Amino acid sequence: MEARENAAATLFSLSLADENKIIIGASGAIPALVDLLQNGSTKGKKDAVTALFNLCIYQGNKGRAVRAGTITALLKMLTDSTNSMIDEALAILSVLASSYYATVAIVKSSIIFVLINLIRTGSPHKKENATASLLYSCKRGTENLSCISSLRAYGSVFD
Incomplete structure (x- = not known):
């Protein structure tokens, strides 16, 4: 799990650059970030949510995020009373x-x-x-x- 969380932190950093949003989205990383968003530790979830936000700014990644189950993951986050990342x-x-x-x-x-x-x-x-x-x-x-x-x-x- 720690390796996945470190990867999410790296993707978060890399996703700040516009040219990387396209590359990261096309690489297939979005489903892994959505999975971490649902099943990771608090730190992993924070890095995954920030990376997803950055990636979804690029229009071409929005469909990928939806297909990866982001809407379902966000619904869980919004309805979880213990969630601090609403x-x-x-x-x-x-x-x-x-x-x-x-x-x-x-x-x-x-x-x-x-x-x-x-x-x-x-x-x-x-x-x-x-x-x-x-x-x-x-x-x-x-x-x-x-x-x-x-x-x-x-x-x-x-x-």
């Missing part, structure tokens, strides 16, 4: 949400309801990222507008 999970989600593939996965998952709750009860930073993710999810086509109707079932988001 801000990081929301940051990745807000970056991914601009991708069509991520939007489809977000709408199909239960993240919409988690985002609504975070908009109601979260800190200003959490509200901002949750709102951005929800906005992208709802405006990516008429088939995704059904998520807006779910807001009515819960009253006004800003109550």
